[in-house]
Amino acid sequence: MEGSQHYYMNVSDVICFDILVSAMKAENQSFGTDFLLVGLFQYGWTNSLLFVVVATIFTVALTGNIMLIHLIRLDTRLHTPMYFLLSQLSIIDLMYISTTVPKMAVNFLSKSKTITFMGCEIQTYVFLALGGTEALLLGFMSYDRYVAICHPLHYPILMSKKICCLMVACAWASGSINAFIHTMYVFQLPFCRSRLINHFFCEIPALMSLVCQDTSHYEYTVLLSGLIILLLPFLAILASYARVLIVVFQMSLGKGQAKAISTCSSHLIVASLFYATTLATYTKPHSLRSPTRDKVVAVFYTIITPLLNPFIYSLRNKEVTGAMRRLLG
Template structure:
């Protein structure tokens, strides 16, 4: 079945990778595998700690455990394939595999973006409306927040993936990236996609403005800065790198810059999140000490 000019569904893509592969492939594999293991271990430990310690059974830590689950899925979506490519002679990925990877990555990215916004809202309510906190952030509402984040991101990701993969990939089969990401795929399309790119830009800015709105209430903002430094650092790192990738016109995209920035939100962010939230959090550190005896 044809989906575009000189394009068949069964045709594989070729991933260039993070670096030009050479003699240090084995070293790169070890580094990536180590980072992958540390990220998984840190997030699993944080989830386990939140589940075991009843003092952490609060809305904030429920949302934090969901963030750790997303981070684990995030890193499992891209890193294993990249690590294997360091040792494999074949750097290909099937059309269907690329489509699935793009969809899952978009779902996780969208869910994390919304979840960070909900976590900001949680801190805003706790600081500015403490008496209403049990009502505004009840267990039912927290579950609805998480469900809405997953559902809306799944629908959005499906629409974006469906649109991108019906475009004619007639320039090349070579993806200058280490995984299938929308900006890298658009560079292979021989069709004007400017309208689609501007739609993504406006949508991305709208999401960030919503988060800023939740955190910009008078005295609540000043208190939030002093009490929510961990969350602010995580949110800033995620949104800054995501904005850099998805809110620039295609003409300004550089493959090398795109890959470097992608490392942050595919590897560095999932790696740092559990340590930022645990090492900078007295409650989590207290729970860890109680767990260790």
């Protein structure tokens, strides 16, 4: 009897030792280990309601962007540089909101809130690539409006089809390269702390709090990258529209003024919302960060902006609404 008790005690000790070793290995190894997403809200009895709300927003955003892409493709009157860039923006928003929101919605109903290491890495890369591409594309769109209003006679030359394609290719390439560099660097760092990501998706600022080595030098790199990818295009937009407003108010025709102001104000509203929130996230020092505040701010550039973009550009644009009427007969 005593021998059997001694045997069971030894087995128990071995099991506890194995669990301890496994936990130590999980902390010291990054690959093959899942992360746990805290989410936007604390999960509870409202999970089903939150799932319905998020799923509805996602569906409306998908529908709006798909309709805008479809209208621009079908209506030959919208085959202009401005709407070509706008269709690219809708494609980006379509992919952008699909990168984070479906996983967020599923977590409301799923018992497991985990995301694999590879899944987190892919989500981070795609999110950064699309965000950087959109930031540059919005800057190119402001340049298009600047040329159309301030230099209308040179518009066919300065905004030719070749130049438009080069702008789009430059935006996609720059966003993708920037995302690749940051993703490869972050995911080779040792994640020695808790695997609990205090966010609703894998974002670099949230992941950096899990790294167990000094990341101050890398934070300067993130700051520099944010200033180039985000701040420079935003300053270019403000400079372009400052010049546009000067030219617009010198116009003698009230109808032309109204059309120009309506088009530019729509773009400026979207750009300001996108740049202000992303700059607030990626240029803030780690010591000043608040996980709750970061999650709320992230909602604006991950969900609100892709949701509003197609409606701001379509409902306030007579050419788009006219194309919709023609399509509906």
